[in-house]
Amino acid sequence: MNIYTNGFRCSLKNDEQEFLVQFLQGSPKYNEDDEIIGTETEVVASVVMTLDNATALAKLIEDCASKTLREKQA
Numbered sequence: 001m002n003i004y005t006n007g008f009r010c011s012l013k014n015d016e017q018e019f020l021v022q023f024l025q026g027s028p029k030y031n032e033d034d035e036i037i038g039t040e041t042e043v044v045a046s047v048v049m050t051l052d053n054a055t056a057l058a059k060l061i062e063d064c065a066s067k068t069l070r071e072k073q074a
Helices: 050-072
Strands: 007-015 017-030 036-050
Touching: 017 050, 036 050
Parallel strands: none
Antiparallel strands: 007 017, 017 036
């Protein structure tokens, strides 16, 4: 199942040995008259991993994003 996310936040836990990523979804907040009065942010998924796995994930994301950008510029 896929969950849409338009934001994230992250932090280190437990003496910097575990990495927490929370994926967020921001959406409009409405009043009783269906007027937008702000935004709401909801955590849609949380992932805890070792710092080594987080570093590997960051490199993989960077490599994939760089490849996609190179392909678009070609």
